[in-house]
Amino acid sequence: MTPEDSVDALVDALVRTTFQVTGMLTRLGAENDLSLTQIRVLGILRDRRPRLTELAAYLGVDKSSMSGLIDRAERRGLVARDRNPHDARAVDVYLTPAGQELIQRLFAEGRRALAPAIGRLPPEQREQLIGLLDTVLEPGNDQ
Amino acid sequence: MTPEDSVDALVDALVRTTFQVTGMLTRLGAENDLSLTQIRVLGILRDRRPRLTELAAYLGVDKSSMSGLIDRAERRGLVARDRNPHDARAVDVYLTPAGQELIQRLFAEGRRALAPAIGRLPPEQREQLIGLLDTVLEPGNDQ
DNA sequence: CAAAGGTGGTTTGTATTCCCAACTAATTCG
């Protein structure tokens, strides 16, 4: 396998993994009245408090889409808005306790859904895989 | 790290990876007038010729959603329908040459977008990662 | 420091996506 081939094969494997996990998340979301995008929003907010445009950029959607998305999530009591203290134009978004609880529950369900797949890997290989994924994704959104 | 912890950490890493790749795919799709779901459809059809309901189940959406989705993709000349020869109720979906060309181009763009991330991994670790991902996801859609 | 331009969000309008429920047609099973 040449280095070029390994890039191709790895992109392929990453995309297939993504599709599989996305399918799982979509089903999980449907059971909880959440769209895939909403799940992604909650997942990102788990450990961040971005402004609205940052969130939109991270998710790859338009800021106007994000505005409505946050509207509905806010109406459901899952997230809240706050004016950014350093920039009066900006709006920070964060999880409410209810939102935190929900994402935590989803995460637990996700763990259960992925358990059979992960179980195919002995623990030491799991840690190896974690390390490799972390290396690949570390610096956040390049591009 | 206990085995239980490694499950948690791996789920986390897989989900974060999925979010990142999904963001990339969403942006890529937007540049080509494709929704994320349409990209997933094209991606699946790359090496399969499923019937409509299979496709819907795989993507985690309702078959009626899939019907319209295929309608629009068909109108754009990307996919085509064919009656299943063994079951007159069923409809097989497959990529047209134009669809094949498009998904190929998307794949190339995806490779370019992921290049900096993948570049952080030496070739032998890439192959290791490919192997691990294959092991985890091998048997297709369990659950 | 005031005007000009840039940036962050919201709103409006339109197309797409999605679920649900109802329906048709084909298959399977009793």
Add this chain to the structure above:
DNA sequence: CGAATTAGTTGGGAATACAAACCACCTTTG
């Protein structure tokens, strides 16, 4: 053969998405 299933489509209504227009606030510059 008739009843129950299964595959797919259609129609209705909500959510999601982008683009464009807009307001408010920042930043830069003369």
